[in-house]
Amino acid sequence: AQKVTQAQTEISVVEKEDVTLDCVYETRDTTYYLFWYKQPPSGELVFLIRRNSFDEQNEISGRYSWNFQKSTSSFNFTITASQVVDSAVYFCALSEVQNNQGGKLIFGQGTELSVKP
Amino acid sequence: DTGVSQDPRHKITKRGQNVTFRCDPISEHNRLYWYRQTLGQGPEFLTYFQNEAQLEKSRLLSDRFSAERPKGSFSTLEIQRTEQGDSAMYLCASSLAPAGGGETQYFGPGTRLLVL
Numbered sequence: 001a002q003k004v005t006q007a008q009t010e011i012s013v014v015e016k017e018d019v020t021l022d023c024v025y026e027t028r029d030t031t032y033y034l035f036w037y038k039q040p041p042s043g044e045l046v047f048l049i050r051r052n053s054f055d056e057q058n059e060i061s062g063r064y065s066w067n068f069q070k071s072t073s074s075f076n077f078t079i080t081a082s083q084v085v086d087s088a089v090y091f092c093a094l095s096e097v098q099n100n101q102g103g104k105l106i107f108g109q110g111t112e113l114s115v116k117p
Numbered sequence: 118d119t120g121v122s123q124d125p126r127h128k129i130t131k132r133g134q135n136v137t138f139r140c141d142p143i144s145e146h147n148r149l150y151w152y153r154q155t156l157g158q159g160p161e162f163l164t165y166f167q168n169e170a171q172l173e174k175s176r177l178l179s180d181r182f183s184a185e186r187p188k189g190s191f192s193t194l195e196i197q198r199t200e201q202g203d204s205a206m207y208l209c210a211s212s213l214a215p216a217g218g219g220e221t222q223y224f225g226p227g228t229r230l231l232v233l
Contacts, residue, residue, distance in 0.1 A: 004159075033219035043206065045160070045224035052219065091159050095219050102148060102173055103218030105210075107159030 002027045004094050006108035013082050014116050021077045021111045023092030029053075034068065034075045035093040035105065045091070051075065082115045089113070119143070121211050121225035129231045130199055137195045138228045142211030149192050150222060151184060152208040153177065160208050166192060167214070199232045206230075 003026040013019045025034065036048040049059065051068050059066045063080045079086055089112045093105040122141045130136050142149050147168055152160035163182070164174045168189040178184075181199075186192040196203055206229050210222035 031219075035221070037224075042226070043229075044226045045208065045210075047221055047223060050219075050221050093159075097218045102150075102165045102167065103212070103214065103220050103222070104150065104162040104165060104173065105152075105160070105222060106162070109157075110159050 002029075002094055002096055002106050004092050004106055004108035006090075006092055006111050008111045009109070010112045010114070012114045012116065015084060016081050017115075018078060018080050019082050019113065019115075021079075021090050021092075021113065023075045023077065023108060025073050025075065025092070025094045027073075027094060027096055029096045031097045033095040033097070033103070035095065036066065036075075036077050037091045037093065039089040039091060039110070041088070048077075079113075082113075084115050084117055087113060087115045121209055121223055123207075123209050123225040123228050125228055126226060127229050127231075129233065131233050132201060133198055135195065135197045136199060136230065137193055138207055138209075138230075139191060139193050140209030140211075140225060141191045142209070143213075143223055146211035146213050146223075147189070148212045148214045148220070148222075149186055150210040150212070151192070151194055152210065154206040154208055154227070155204075163194075196230075199230075201232045204230055204232045 037045045089110045092108045095103040150165040151163040154160040166186040181197045206227045209225045212220040212222045214220040
């Protein structure tokens, strides 16, 4: 069965520290997509990245970077030089692609990141 | 380009009452999803539409829940005879989906429901 695990419930860092949020997933599909979303206190989920299962290339976007490793079924997210504005709950999600059906998202429990000045 | 909007943003109701939420997706997005999020948890899938057709419903969606997307644009989610366990944030997302799924979903601000 499909599942996403974010073992870190809460992380607290001081501004300018680097922080890595872990995500481990389970799926039987060979074709799937992985996502990260940010949920600030306002509540709206903000899309950060989408990665398909055939592309293991790491990605960097400004202070954000993602490390996808199929061998360990992990899709970790690193924020470099964290800022107070990074404080939010971060969700990792999985979407399986089966029989051209819809791409419902399966979310992890989320990691609450608190960046202190 | 406006994002996904939801109305109302907050709803307080008494147990046993019916409530209806509305979601307006991003223009021309063909898929619309509903999720429910309880405190401290990730969102859970409820149902989704491809245009006006409701193609999948979660087991979480009991008989008291019904969703529609009559013209393939906005959608409504109705909960009948609300229970305290229905208290949650109800999130709507839309996407422009090619065949095969896995597309990026864009979320609205959510409707926070409190059942007293």
